Amino acid sequence: MKRAWNAQGSALGIALALGIAALLSAATARAESTSRLAELRGALHAADKESDAALRGYRSRLGNDPLWQWVEYAALRRQTRPLSEAEVRTFLDRYGDMPASAGLRALYLRQLATREDWQAYRRWYAGSDDVVLQCHALTARIATDDAARTVDDALAMWMSGDSVDSACDLAFAELRRRGLIGSEQIRRRIALAVERGNTGLIRFLARELPADERATVERYARFIETPDSAPAQWPKSALRDAVIRAGLQRIARRNPEAAVGIANALTPSLSADLLGDARNAIALWTAANGLPSAQARMREVPPQAFDARLHEWHVRSALSASDAQGALDAIAAMPTEQRLQPRWQLAEARLREARGQTELAKAAYQRAAGSPSFHGFLAADIIQQPYALCPLAAPRKADAAPVLQDQPGLQRALDLFQLDRVSWATQEWNRVVPALPLPMQAAAVKRALDVGWYDRAAQTLGSGEGMRYYRQRFPQPYARQLRTEARQHDLDPAWVAGLIRSESVWMANARSHADARGLMQLLPGTGQLTARRLGMPWKGGDSLYHAPTNLRLGTAYLRQMRDRYNGQAFLATAAYNAGPGAVERWLTRRPMQGLLADPILWIETIPFLETRDYVARVMAFSVIYDWRAKREPRSLWARLRGERSGTSAGFQCPAM
Incomplete structure (x- = not known):
């Protein structure tokens, strides 16, 4: 017995020693990584500041580091003198076909274009998605080569309904010099500009046409901007029809009732297809604006003029009028694939239930409930069925290591992110990760x-089977602070988590084009007012990038929206996205009464696609965060x- 105890104790001691050694090794690796990244941060700072002496010191220590190429790139990018061919050649020979090399090549090409060194430009150009570089490449080819394919490519670039970057002006001037842009080409491009509704380009091009034709094109541009009944007197042509289509679509969006009068006046002179397109646009914007004539x-x-978007708004217009049968008829008129989407199956179920068609409603609920989505989860709730969720597990670290270790670009991406070089990190990530098998993509995430x-x-995992990696797609950083602030403001923490996942994907430094900032994407003005209401000191808009501050203010503002709408989370969520003013307008136009007393059906009538999808996304994500919290x-x-109160029937993966 004593020998057995000694053997067990010895094994335990060995395991404990190995465990301690592993912990010490991991701690040492973390410390070394932290020290290395600190050094690299200093090197990048020196490169940005063109501090050659400091950079030489860093090079002696870091010259063989995988990220040194980016330090070199930063130094070359910041130098005041132009790049030399030898510098670029040396860099590309040393590092090969890497994102940093592509960045340096693009920089050098721009410098060559500025110097109009077209021979060198042709040698160094290797294709690009950058339109400016493409334009310069056309100029270089025209300047150094008379091949017909060159001018054909330049003409193809010019032949666009959109304005083309001014970098192409030299190439286009050469086309004109060679007589390759004449009246016929100008007419073809005007037709493309008409399709795009680009009246500025239409007028610019018309200046090169004869006076009488220029006057006609000017009339076309005026009609697109301010439509009237004048086209009834115009000679029929394909261009005239395109102008009418563009003008009627524009005024239908601005003033659908005015568009009705113009379309009616023009009806005798319109083809069936053109009249159908006009009626489609008028009906669409009448419904989207909530007008009673929808x-x-x-x-x-005409039935043949309906498209997928108009089918949707056909349903919404009937819902807004509390016309259950009309909404059911509109759903039935949809193409089969569209009609069977969970969104419309749930709407059909609600409508049939409202009309007492219990069995038909149950069948529609059942069809929707198999979807792991907002509409599927709601359908499952209503028929007391588990939520359909079939998660995939990402490979374990040990299993993924052999594959990911062969991807040095992935480690460069992760290091660059930690160095706050997010654009460079993203370039490295996009070069490596999308090419990996899906499970390895999840492991990289x-x-x-x-x-x-x-x-x-x-x-990375935003479509197809990748969406089933729920643990990776729905992280839980700041969980403790979130629970604290949610409790402080009496909010459902899963709702808050779902909203943050929709707003910023948990990136504390996120900033939108509208200047919304941080985890919960607060505008500085909203943050300041909320801080004042809470009695918090306001330290300026940049304080919203501080996660605890943003959570405190964001949850307080969400609670304010919830209180404003009597606890109805769907209205509070809509107001958080679009603003309470927009929600008040929608409630005025479409009061929650009749069919629209049903929140599911009211949400479907929200006129903003962004907000309609946002509400569905936030609420669906709240369910996933319940699952993540176990x-x-x-x-x-x-x-x-x-x-x-109220719990669901849990989660279950349906038989697949």
């Missing part, structure tokens, strides 16, 4: 999550309406 306008659209690069999951999931149907 259903009447829908009836004026796990590594990105470890360094706080949370948006890689949404960017707690009994709340009923989404109850959560939507702000009810504090």
